[in-house]
Amino acid sequence: MARPRKFEEHDVVVAARRQFTETGYHGTSVEDISRATGLSKGSLYGAFGDKEALFQRVLDDYCTAAEESAATLLDGPEDQALERLRSWLLAPLDHVDRRGCLLARATAELAWEDDAVATRSLAAYETLLDTCRRLVEQAQRAGLVDPAADAEALGGVVLATHRGLEALGKAGMDPETMKRIAGAAVDGIALTAAPVRGRRRRTASA
Amino acid sequence: MARPRKFEEHDVVVAARRQFTETGYHGTSVEDISRATGLSKGSLYGAFGDKEALFQRVLDDYCTAAEESAATLLDGPEDQALERLRSWLLAPLDHVDRRGCLLARATAELAWEDDAVATRSLAAYETLLDTCRRLVEQAQRAGLVDPAADAEALGGVVLATHRGLEALGKAGMDPETMKRIAGAAVDGIALTAAPVRGRRRRTASA
DNA sequence: CACAGTTCTGAACATGCGGTCCACAATACG
DNA sequence: CGTATTGTGGACCGCATGTTCAGAACTGTG
Numbered sequence: 001m002a003r004p005r006k007f008e009e010h011d012v013v014v015a016a017r018r019q020f021t022e023t024g025y026h027g028t029s030v031e032d033i034s035r036a037t038g039l040s041k042g043s044l045y046g047a048f049g050d051k052e053a054l055f056q057r058v059l060d061d062y063c064t065a066a067e068e069s070a071a072t073l074l075d076g077p078e079d080q081a082l083e084r085l086r087s088w089l090l091a092p093l094d095h096v097d098r099r100g101c102l103l104a105r106a107t108a109e110l111a112w113e114d115d116a117v118a119t120r121s122l123a124a125y126e127t128l129l130d131t132c133r134r135l136v137e138q139a140q141r142a143g144l145v146d147p148a149a150d151a152e153a154l155g156g157v158v159l160a161t162h163r164g165l166e167a168l169g170k171a172g173m174d175p176e177t178m179k180r181i182a183g184a185a186v187d188g189i190a191l192t193a194a195p196v197r198g199r200r201r202r203t204a205s206a
Numbered sequence: 207m208a209r210p211r212k213f214e215e216h217d218v219v220v221a222a223r224r225q226f227t228e229t230g231y232h233g234t235s236v237e238d239i240s241r242a243t244g245l246s247k248g249s250l251y252g253a254f255g256d257k258e259a260l261f262q263r264v265l266d267d268y269c270t271a272a273e274e275s276a277a278t279l280l281d282g283p284e285d286q287a288l289e290r291l292r293s294w295l296l297a298p299l300d301h302v303d304r305r306g307c308l309l310a311r312a313t314a315e316l317a318w319e320d321d322a323v324a325t326r327s328l329a330a331y332e333t334l335l336d337t338c339r340r341l342v343e344q345a346q347r348a349g350l351v352d353p354a355a356d357a358e359a360l361g362g363v364v365l366a367t368h369r370g371l372e373a374l375g376k377a378g379m380d381p382e383t384m385k386r387i388a389g390a391a392v393d394g395i396a397l398t399a400a401p402v403r404g405r406r407r408r409t410a411s412a
Numbered sequence: 413c414a415c416a417g418t419t420c421t422g423a424a425c426a427t428g429c430g431g432t433c434c435a436c437a438a439t440a441c442g
Numbered sequence: 443c444g445t446a447t448t449g450t451g452g453a454c455c456g457c458a459t460g461t462t463c464a465g466a467a468c469t470g471t472g
Contacts, residue, residue, distance in 0.1 A: 164366030
């Protein structure tokens with residue numbers, strides 16, 4: 001008994017995400033979004049509320065997608081867990097367009113200017129950390145990683161590297177260098193390789 | 207033969223940096239800067255040009271400081287190079303105030319919206335990468351790291367982790383977890399610990 | 413003391429913003 | 443077909459922004 005919508009809500013969210021990702025929250029005007037989505041401002045406000053609410057919606061959508069995408073890494077043989085982590089680190093390098101990660105932008109731009117954004121961002125990072133931890137645990141079960149190691153911390157290294165690589169890439173760092181960094185992170189050759197036979201347990205600090 | 211300035215230029219840059227770091231570029235109005243620096247808007251324009259030019263100045267100042275600060279890590283005995291990298295990773299965690307890194311904000315917010323910003327940011331990251339590489343080389347000479355390893359890539363892992371940890375911290379992640387991550391990154395226990403005797407040379411990919 | 417040169421100040425301006433509103437169009441149902 | 447109901451898009455408002463400018467304030471020199 002009423003006129004149906006001419007647009008798919010999720011399509012609008014996706015288009016808005018594009019815009020926010022490219023120009024940031026403060027850098028994006030409602031009119032920009034209107035142009036990007038094809039909806040007029042009136043329709044936007046009618047469907048989503050104000051700019052902030054729309055951004056929340058977009059961010060939540062993005063985080064969910066990122067979480068689910070990472071979660072798919074868990075599927076597969078345990079003895080290839082490290083390879084899946086490696087491909088996760090390398091994946092962003094393939095996107096030649098230098099669009100960055102919305103989550104990164106959101107935390108940098110308004111994580112503690114807006115509580116809801118901060119909450120959602122933190123939740124996303126914790127979910128991603130959990131996924132990385134599980135992958136490391138897979139690798140441990142497969143005998144690829146010391147079973148006594150702190151799986152969460154190791155997963156955190158991958159997550160932090162992932163996030164850091166994205167920043168370096170955004171700044172324009174040479175992709176070839178980044179690939180070597182990603183490789184080194186997963187290889188975990190990192191800084192262990194002390195010339196001591198067998199495993200070396202770290203001697204705390206100084 | 208002229209009215210002297212009532213302010214020290216560098217003091218203004220520092221105050222402006224504070225403001226930009228807290229509220230970002232788009233989120234900071236010229237009046238905010240005026241309030242933060244104590245200068246009237248007219249004086250700001252007279253001394254620095256427009257808002258963008260002032261930001262460039264601030265960013266350059268910040269990058270230089272960050273580069274020099276990192277460079278001091280190079281001083282010290284080579285067999286403690288890893289400890290210095292560790293403390294570098296942990297340093298940001300001590301600042302309880304959740305102010306983030308201006309460089310991170312700049313790259314996230316307008317790295318490729320503004321060429322000059324992108325150029326300076328990339329230069330800063332490359333300098334930092336170089337510093338990390340040298341530290342790893344110190345560790346190699348001290349016998350703490352496999353001399354055959356790719357020092358630049360290993361330095362890059364530290365740099366990326368540093369950058370990533372900053373993002374996680376900004377989002378509000380538990381500092382204790384972050385310390386464990388930083389520790390794991392430097393320990394480099396990371397993902398190597400395959401249960402193979404002696405060094406294991408990686409077998410390329412899949 | 414008068415002048416010139418420079419800086420500071422604060423008001424004023426144009427612009428673009430986020431947000432609101434409303435007349436019209438399009439639909440579904442009786 | 444008529445009517446109630448909802449989506450639509452553009453006009454509109456108040457406000458904050460980045461920027462400019464004319465004049466006051468100040469210092470050093472002749």
